[in-house]
Amino acid sequence: MKLQNGASAPTGSACLKKATELFYVTHPKATRALLGPFLSQADAECGRVVLRSADAMVTACLVDSLDELTYWHAVNNGQVCRAFAGADREGVSHE
Numbered sequence: 891m892k893l894q895n896g897a898s899a900p901t902g903s904a905c906l907k908k909a910t911e912l913f914y915v916t917h918p919k920a921t922r923a924l925l926g927p928f929l930s931q932a933d934a935e936c937g938r939v940v941l942r943s944a945d946a947m948v949t950a951c952l953v954d955s956l957d958e959l960t961y962w963h964a965v966n967n968g969q970v971c972r973a974f975a976g977a978d979r980e981g982v983s984h985e
Contacts, residue, residue, distance in 0.1 A: 910952070910953075911950045911951065911952055911953070912926065912927040912928065912929070912950070912951050912953055912956070912960075912964060913926060913927065913928040913929070913930065913931050913933070913934035913948055913949070913950050913951075914926030914927060914928070914934065914948070914949050914950075914951060915928075915934055915937040915938050915941060915946055915947070915948060915949075916946070916947055916948075916949050917941075917943060917945055917946050917947075918945055919945070923949070924941060924946070925937040925938075925940075925941065925967065925971065926964075926967065927951075927960060927963065927964040927967065928964055928967050928968050928971070929961075929964045929965065929968060930968065931948060931950070933967065933968030933971055933972060934948040934971075935948055936968070936971040936972045936974075936975035937967070937971040937975075939971075939975045940971050940974045940975050
């Protein structure tokens with residue numbers, strides 16, 4: 891284990907990132923999240939737009955740690971949903 895930013899984290903490719911929140915797109919008729927994880931609420935909002943459902947909503951989930959695979963999955967989800975929602979062309983913030 892290596893000390894990073896005052897917290898211990900394993901070294902190597904599975905290095906944990908300091909986490910705060912992950913965002914998901916949910917729907918009352920679904921038993922689990924339809925889209926996610928996302929790193930920002932703005933990206934999740936793009937996902938909500940892509941679903942084209944008035945009942946879809948963005949929810950946040952606090953996490954203790956975020957592994958590298960989940961982090962890159964969330965980055966990719968944000969890029970894809972921004973592209974489908976047209977947000978990249980409209981200058982919507984990615985953060």
